[in-house]
Amino acid sequence: MHSHVRAEVTLDPPAGSISWQVSLERMGNQFEFPLHSGLTPQLDSAGSLTLVSQSRKQGGGGLDPQRPVDQKIWRITIPDGLADNLPVTISARGVIREDLEQVGSGAGRSFSATPGTIEEQGVYLAGATCWLPHPAGTLVTFSLQVDLPAGWNAVSQGRRMNKEASADRTFVRWDCDVPQEEIFLVxxxxxxxxxxxxxxxxLVFLRDEDPNLAARYLEATMQYVDMYAHLIGPYPYSKFALVENFWESGYGMPSFTLLGPQVIRLPFILRSSYPHEVLHNWWGNSVYVDYPSGNWCEGLTAYLADHLMKEGEGRGAEYRRDVLKKFGSYVQDGLDFPLREFRSRHSGATEAVGYGKCLMLWHMIRQSVGEEAFKKGLQSFFAKFIHRRASFDDIVACIGEAAGTDLGDWARSWIEGTGAPEFRLAVEPGEEQSHIVIEQVQEQDPYRVRIPVHYQLTTSSWWLQQIVEFTPGADGTVPRQQSFEVAGSLAAVRVDPFFDVFRRLDRSETPPTIGDIFGASSQLLILPSLSPRLEAWRGLAESWATDGDVRIVLDTELEEIPQDRAVWILGEPTMGVANATLRKAVLQKGMLEKFSLSYATWKLPTMKPPYVEPFLTQFDYSGIQVARHPDDEDLTVGLIRCYKEAAIPGLARKLPHYGKYSYLLFEGEEPTNVAKGEWATDTSPLSWTAKGISVAQLEDAREPLIRPGPVLDADRMISDVRWLADPQLEGRENGSAGLERATQWVADRFEEIGLQAAAPDGSFFDSWSEDAQIGSETRTISLRNVIGMIPGTDASLAGQSVLVLAHVDHLGRGWPDVRAGNEGKIHPGADDNASGVAVMLETARIIVGTHRPARTLIFIATSAEEWQLRGARRYIESMEKWPASDSLAVISIDAVGRLSEGELLALGTGTATEWVHIARGIGFTTGVRSTAVKDDPGGSDQVPFHEIGIPGIQLTTGAHQDYHRPSDSADKIDSDGLVSVATWLREALMYLSERPDALTSTLGAGQQGDSDATQPQQGRRVMLGTVPDFTDTGPGVRIDDVVEGSPAEQAGLRAGDRLRAIDDEQISDLRGYAQLLRQLEPGAEVVVKIERDGKALSIRVKLVAR
Structure with a gap:
C-alpha cells in the first residue's frame, strides 16, 4: 500500500526557508504525519488539523541514518460524507537549517552529517528532515515541482519531467511513480x-565546471548499470545521477548518489565506492530492508560491488582476508552482536559485523550452492521483492529455492549467532595412506560450516580439493573435529587458503597492522614531551580518544610497559625506559623487514614494483610502522614519525583509513600517501608441507560472478591487428607497398576517429626518404609518419604536448633484421607492433569522445622504428608547432599483445621521478597492474626523446620466443590483454594531459643517455637464444625463457638462470649483455658463466647466426 504526494515547493536558500503546498491522496478519514518543527502547516481543504505531540525524531536506521531532529506530529481529520477521491491539501512555510555535526564514534569512524538543511551552499532534504507530509509507515509516489533562484538546479528521485529557467527563477519538476520510503530534494x-x-x-551534477570528470562518471554509470542489470535484473529507474554535495558524504539515494567534493575526485572511487552506490538502486533503494529483522543490504552490496571489483582483479582472496582481519581487529570482547541486530554502521565493530561478516555469509552461500544457483537466487529475490521490504530469511529462501536446497537452518546459525570459528590442522602422513584432521578450537560451541581443504600428493603436481563439513549429528550437536583419508603420500595441505570461510584468523596468518591498534579495546597514546610539535601530537591523540578506553600520557609519565593495551608512540624525541623498550621493538621489526627510520633518511622494503626511491629526506615525509607488543603478541605497538607539524592533522584524519597496512609513508603537508605495505607473515597453522619437498604455488583460478563491460572494444582491436598482420601487407617492411597501404589505413582511421591532422604540412602524413644499404645495393627508401592530435583547451599550455607513439613498420621478409633460416619469409609482426597500433587507435577513439585535454595529445604512427628509430627521430627534427623539446612526456606502445603470457611492463620509469607513482596510481584507479622498470632495455621510439631530455616510457608485455620471427602471428594475441593495456594508456594520457606541472626529468636537457645503447646500433649477428626478464634489476641478466632449439637450450640453460659473464667479460645488465653479443661472430664458442640456485656454473656454448 502506498500514497501519492503532489507538491509545489519554493526554496529561498540564503534565508534557509521553504514554502510548499501539498496535495495528498486520502488515506481514510484520519491520519497522522510528522513534520519538522521549523515548519508551520495549515490545512487548505475540508477538515481539521491538530497538533498531537512534539518530540525528537530519530533519524532512523536506513541506508544513511541521521541524528534526531525536532518534529511535531500532526493529525488530519476529514468530515464524514466527503467523497473518498477528494485529495487533502496542506501548505506550510518555515526555516530548516540543521547544522553539520559529527556522527559515529571511534578514530576514523565518525563523519559529518545533517538531517536536513537549506542554505546558500546548497539544499539537502530527506525523510529524516520531516519536510513533507505523508502518512507515517507507508510508501509514497510523488510529483515534485520546485521553484528555485536563477542559476540553481534541483535533483530528486525518479524522472525529470521538465526544467525551465528565466532571468529570475528556475523551475524543475521530478516525478517518481516507483513507491519510495522517503522523498529527497537536493x-x-x-x-x-x-x-x-x-x-x-x-546525469552528473557538479558544483564546478569539469567536463572531463563528468565524462568519467557518465561512462562508469553506463558500465555498472548494464553489468548489474545482467547480474540481477532490469535497472528499476529511468535515470542515475552523480550529484556533488557541499560537504563530504557518501549517500546512496534511489536513482542518484550524493558524494562529497573530495570523494568524487579520488581516482580510485570509480572502481570502489561508485559501483557500490550504483548497486544500491537494486539493494536498499528498490528492494527495501526490513530493518527490525536485520540489515542484509550493506553486506550484500559490499559483496557484489567492493568485493566483486577486487575479485575481477584477481584479488578476491586478499579482500576476504582483509575482511576477516578487520573482524579480528575491531570485534573485541563485548562488541560482537548477531547480524539480526545490525541496522547501520557507526563504529569499526559495527562495520566489521554488518558489512564484513554479512559479506562473508553471502560468499559462503555462493560457494555452497554454486555460481548459477547463486545468480538465479539473486534474480528471483529481486523480482519477488522489488518495491517491497525484505529480510535475511527472504533472500536465503530465494537462493535455496534456486539451488533446490533448504539453507534456512544453516543460514540462521550465522545470522543469529555471534563469534567466529577458529581452526587447526593436523596431518598424519603415510606412504600409502595419509590422514588429515581439521578441528574447531574456539571457546564457543562448534559452528556449522563447510571448509575447503586443498592437498597435493608426492606423485603429482596437481592440487586436489576436499570439502570438510561440520554438520549436526544424530544428537543435534556439531562435532569439533572432522577428518578424512587420502590414498597416497602427502606433499602438502592447505586449509581455506583463499579465505572462503568466515573465521577468526590465526595471528600468524596476518601481520601486525595499524587496524590492530585502532580496533583494540584499550589503547595508550604516548606523547613526546621534548618535541617542538607536542601540541600538534596532543591534538592528534585527543581526536583519536573520543571512544572507548583510551589513555593519553607523556613519555616521562610512563613508568612501565603497559601489559593490557595497544600503544601508539607519537613523534620524537622520546624519553623514558619503558617508552624506549616499546620503540626498540617497533624499530627492530622494521629492520627485519628492511624498513628503517634514521635522522637522515627513510628506507623502504625492497618491493616489486618499487613504489618510491630507496632513500628520501625525512623532513618531507611522515613514516608509520607497527610491531607486535614485546610482552603480548595479541597486542600491537605503532610508531609515527613526522617532522612537518602541518602534516600531523592530516595524519590524524587519514591513518584510521589505512588499517590493513603494517607500514606507511606520506609526503608533504596534505599529507599524500606514497608507499604502504604489510610485513611478511609466518607459516600458517592451517598449512602443512612435507619435509624436503617443494610444491607449486596454489593459485585461485575462479572467475568473478560478472565483470563490467569494457568501454574499449577488444573485437575491434583484434580486427585491427589481423588487418595489419595480414600476409597481403607482406610484413609492412620499410619502403614497401605493404607499409604504404598500412600507413594510409592508419590515416583513414585517424580521420574516422576524429583526430585532427597534425603533420607539419597540415595533413596526416609527414613524408621523407632516406638511402639504405641493403646487401650490395643502395636504395632510396620512402617513409612517412602518420600524425593526428586532440587539441588542448588550456591556452597557457599551447605548444606543449603529450606524445603517444606506436610504430607501424615491421621486418617484411627480413629487413633490416632477420634470423638465420627466415630469409624471404613474411614476418607478420602481430605483436610487434600491430598490437601497439591497435591499442593506440582504440585509446584515441575513446578519448576523442569523452575527454577535452588541457594539453594537446599527439598520436604518431611511426615508420622505420625497426630501422634505428628513424621515424621518432624524424618527428623530433620536423615538428615545429609542438616542438618535441616542449613535450611533457612520451609513451611508446610497442609489443603489447601477449599479456596473458607475461605482465604489463612500463620500461624507463627512471626517466622521471613521477613515473613510478603514476604507474601505481593507474593500478589503483583502473585495476590494471603494471611493473615499473627503472631502466629502459626496450630501445623503442621513446629513446630518441630521452636523448633530448624528455621523460618517456615504453609499454610492453615483454619478450617472447616469436620476437622478430615469422611466428609472430595474430592468432597469438591476447584480446583481453589489449583492453587492459588500452585502459592503462588511457588513464595515463588523461592524467598527463591535465597535470599542471612538468615531470621531474632525471635525464637533463640534451642528455645522450648513459650508454651507447641509446644510439643507432649495428644489428647483432649472433644468437644465444635467451629471453630476458625485463623486470629484473640485476646484477647480470635473469633468463625468463629459452628459445626452443637455440644454443641456450642445447647447452642446458633454463628459465631462472642468471647470466653473469661471457668468457671473462662481466654482464652488468641487459644493455651490457646486448653489447657483448654485438661483438661476437657466428660460430664462436664462448663460456657463459651463470648463477643457478645460488651456485656458480660455467657452460660452454657455440653461437649461431642470428
Missing part, C-alpha cells in the same frame, strides 16, 4: 552533464 548551483540511451539517462 539543490545547488550545478553544472549539468548527461548521456542517454533508450533505457537510461546518466
Amino acid at each position: 539543490a545547488a548551483r550545478f553544472h549539468e552533464y548527461t548521456k542517454k540511451t533508450p533505457l537510461l539517462e546518466a
Whole structure:
C-alpha cells in the first residue's frame, strides 16, 4: 500500500526557508504525519488539523541514518460524507537549517552529517528532515515541482519531467511513480552533464565546471548499470545521477548518489565506492530492508560491488582476508552482536559485523550452492521483492529455492549467532595412506560450516580439493573435529587458503597492522614531551580518544610497559625506559623487514614494483610502522614519525583509513600517501608441507560472478591487428607497398576517429626518404609518419604536448633484421607492433569522445622504428608547432599483445621521478597492474626523446620466443590483454594531459643517455637464444625463457638462470649483455658463466647466426 504526494515547493536558500503546498491522496478519514518543527502547516481543504505531540525524531536506521531532529506530529481529520477521491491539501512555510555535526564514534569512524538543511551552499532534504507530509509507515509516489533562484538546479528521485529557467527563477519538476520510503530534494548551483540511451539517462551534477570528470562518471554509470542489470535484473529507474554535495558524504539515494567534493575526485572511487552506490538502486533503494529483522543490504552490496571489483582483479582472496582481519581487529570482547541486530554502521565493530561478516555469509552461500544457483537466487529475490521490504530469511529462501536446497537452518546459525570459528590442522602422513584432521578450537560451541581443504600428493603436481563439513549429528550437536583419508603420500595441505570461510584468523596468518591498534579495546597514546610539535601530537591523540578506553600520557609519565593495551608512540624525541623498550621493538621489526627510520633518511622494503626511491629526506615525509607488543603478541605497538607539524592533522584524519597496512609513508603537508605495505607473515597453522619437498604455488583460478563491460572494444582491436598482420601487407617492411597501404589505413582511421591532422604540412602524413644499404645495393627508401592530435583547451599550455607513439613498420621478409633460416619469409609482426597500433587507435577513439585535454595529445604512427628509430627521430627534427623539446612526456606502445603470457611492463620509469607513482596510481584507479622498470632495455621510439631530455616510457608485455620471427602471428594475441593495456594508456594520457606541472626529468636537457645503447646500433649477428626478464634489476641478466632449439637450450640453460659473464667479460645488465653479443661472430664458442640456485656454473656454448 502506498500514497501519492503532489507538491509545489519554493526554496529561498540564503534565508534557509521553504514554502510548499501539498496535495495528498486520502488515506481514510484520519491520519497522522510528522513534520519538522521549523515548519508551520495549515490545512487548505475540508477538515481539521491538530497538533498531537512534539518530540525528537530519530533519524532512523536506513541506508544513511541521521541524528534526531525536532518534529511535531500532526493529525488530519476529514468530515464524514466527503467523497473518498477528494485529495487533502496542506501548505506550510518555515526555516530548516540543521547544522553539520559529527556522527559515529571511534578514530576514523565518525563523519559529518545533517538531517536536513537549506542554505546558500546548497539544499539537502530527506525523510529524516520531516519536510513533507505523508502518512507515517507507508510508501509514497510523488510529483515534485520546485521553484528555485536563477542559476540553481534541483535533483530528486525518479524522472525529470521538465526544467525551465528565466532571468529570475528556475523551475524543475521530478516525478517518481516507483513507491519510495522517503522523498529527497537536493539543490545547488550545478553544472549539468548527461548521456542517454533508450533505457537510461546518466546525469552528473557538479558544483564546478569539469567536463572531463563528468565524462568519467557518465561512462562508469553506463558500465555498472548494464553489468548489474545482467547480474540481477532490469535497472528499476529511468535515470542515475552523480550529484556533488557541499560537504563530504557518501549517500546512496534511489536513482542518484550524493558524494562529497573530495570523494568524487579520488581516482580510485570509480572502481570502489561508485559501483557500490550504483548497486544500491537494486539493494536498499528498490528492494527495501526490513530493518527490525536485520540489515542484509550493506553486506550484500559490499559483496557484489567492493568485493566483486577486487575479485575481477584477481584479488578476491586478499579482500576476504582483509575482511576477516578487520573482524579480528575491531570485534573485541563485548562488541560482537548477531547480524539480526545490525541496522547501520557507526563504529569499526559495527562495520566489521554488518558489512564484513554479512559479506562473508553471502560468499559462503555462493560457494555452497554454486555460481548459477547463486545468480538465479539473486534474480528471483529481486523480482519477488522489488518495491517491497525484505529480510535475511527472504533472500536465503530465494537462493535455496534456486539451488533446490533448504539453507534456512544453516543460514540462521550465522545470522543469529555471534563469534567466529577458529581452526587447526593436523596431518598424519603415510606412504600409502595419509590422514588429515581439521578441528574447531574456539571457546564457543562448534559452528556449522563447510571448509575447503586443498592437498597435493608426492606423485603429482596437481592440487586436489576436499570439502570438510561440520554438520549436526544424530544428537543435534556439531562435532569439533572432522577428518578424512587420502590414498597416497602427502606433499602438502592447505586449509581455506583463499579465505572462503568466515573465521577468526590465526595471528600468524596476518601481520601486525595499524587496524590492530585502532580496533583494540584499550589503547595508550604516548606523547613526546621534548618535541617542538607536542601540541600538534596532543591534538592528534585527543581526536583519536573520543571512544572507548583510551589513555593519553607523556613519555616521562610512563613508568612501565603497559601489559593490557595497544600503544601508539607519537613523534620524537622520546624519553623514558619503558617508552624506549616499546620503540626498540617497533624499530627492530622494521629492520627485519628492511624498513628503517634514521635522522637522515627513510628506507623502504625492497618491493616489486618499487613504489618510491630507496632513500628520501625525512623532513618531507611522515613514516608509520607497527610491531607486535614485546610482552603480548595479541597486542600491537605503532610508531609515527613526522617532522612537518602541518602534516600531523592530516595524519590524524587519514591513518584510521589505512588499517590493513603494517607500514606507511606520506609526503608533504596534505599529507599524500606514497608507499604502504604489510610485513611478511609466518607459516600458517592451517598449512602443512612435507619435509624436503617443494610444491607449486596454489593459485585461485575462479572467475568473478560478472565483470563490467569494457568501454574499449577488444573485437575491434583484434580486427585491427589481423588487418595489419595480414600476409597481403607482406610484413609492412620499410619502403614497401605493404607499409604504404598500412600507413594510409592508419590515416583513414585517424580521420574516422576524429583526430585532427597534425603533420607539419597540415595533413596526416609527414613524408621523407632516406638511402639504405641493403646487401650490395643502395636504395632510396620512402617513409612517412602518420600524425593526428586532440587539441588542448588550456591556452597557457599551447605548444606543449603529450606524445603517444606506436610504430607501424615491421621486418617484411627480413629487413633490416632477420634470423638465420627466415630469409624471404613474411614476418607478420602481430605483436610487434600491430598490437601497439591497435591499442593506440582504440585509446584515441575513446578519448576523442569523452575527454577535452588541457594539453594537446599527439598520436604518431611511426615508420622505420625497426630501422634505428628513424621515424621518432624524424618527428623530433620536423615538428615545429609542438616542438618535441616542449613535450611533457612520451609513451611508446610497442609489443603489447601477449599479456596473458607475461605482465604489463612500463620500461624507463627512471626517466622521471613521477613515473613510478603514476604507474601505481593507474593500478589503483583502473585495476590494471603494471611493473615499473627503472631502466629502459626496450630501445623503442621513446629513446630518441630521452636523448633530448624528455621523460618517456615504453609499454610492453615483454619478450617472447616469436620476437622478430615469422611466428609472430595474430592468432597469438591476447584480446583481453589489449583492453587492459588500452585502459592503462588511457588513464595515463588523461592524467598527463591535465597535470599542471612538468615531470621531474632525471635525464637533463640534451642528455645522450648513459650508454651507447641509446644510439643507432649495428644489428647483432649472433644468437644465444635467451629471453630476458625485463623486470629484473640485476646484477647480470635473469633468463625468463629459452628459445626452443637455440644454443641456450642445447647447452642446458633454463628459465631462472642468471647470466653473469661471457668468457671473462662481466654482464652488468641487459644493455651490457646486448653489447657483448654485438661483438661476437657466428660460430664462436664462448663460456657463459651463470648463477643457478645460488651456485656458480660455467657452460660452454657455440653461437649461431642470428
